[in-house]
Amino acid sequence: MGIEEARRIMMNHFANAARRFGLSELYGYIYGVLFFADEPLSLGEIAEKTGYSISHVSSALKLLESVGLVTRIKKPGDKKAYFTAIKNLKEWRKAAYYNKLLEDVQQTRINVQKALEEIEKDKSEEAEKIREKLKFMLKRNEITERIIKLLIKSDEEKLLEKLILCLDELEKERA
Template sequence: MGVERAKKIMMDHFANTARRFGLSELYGYIYGVLFFEDEPLSLGEIAERTGYSLSHVSTALKLLENLGLVKRIKKPGDKRAYYTAIKNIREWRKEAYYKKIEEDVRQTRESLLRALKAIEDEDSEEAIKLRERIEFALQRNAITERIIHIFLKNEEEEVLRVLLKCLEERLNGTKT
């Protein structure tokens, strides 16, 4: 009875998390079903356990796979795809989340540089303002790039601990 209650609490948590991110609760329920399984499940098994249609589950699995929360697996001699949840959230954040942010930051830098190049020969007041905004955005982008690089190259807990200590010292005006 306690195990089932604990699973229900976590399934509701995953569903609420999906809702907070603007997704259907289905995404949370799928992740929850896979999270508690030791073996990968087929699309049909996931649909049966969640009570949603195959097409809804298939669409949701594609997004969850793209986010790095679910992994598709092929079994030898079986044409069906099976799915498993990424259960080590620390690894997920490092491999999926931070890498996606890193890619977005890289693309942002490239766009900013192209925009800056597009106005390099212009001296209008509007071009000067735009150039200042782009240069400011490039500075912020460089800082973000450095922070993401630190998270990717080091243990997240250690980075957060050091960051928190530095911020507390800075904001409190003390050194420990």
């Protein structure tokens, strides 16, 4: 029962992770099926293993592929598309979190800069308050962007260990 229970625990974990991101549990189950698969699976095989319809699985695979958690593979001489999950945790975190966070941070920067341009000539007190808030937001956003880029480019584990040491030092100073 150990192996099956371990699979069940992880399948539920993937389903709950999908729910935390506001998605159907289907996304987690698909990822879980592909995570445990020894070889790439076809759309039909994934639908069969998850119990969901081919159309639902197809839609979910498009999203999972777009965020980099699933890769589409073509086999020579076979017209079917096959899918595999990213299984390297470091690459998974980059694909699922860091790249999407970076995209959001970069879009935030663009929008804050546009908003600043809109009130550039306005010298009113209200515009000045908004400008200060936006400049603060831009500065925080810049720091966030640098941290995410570091996480993407560096040996993540070593960087995280150094960040933890810095956080521990800050906590000691505050105590």
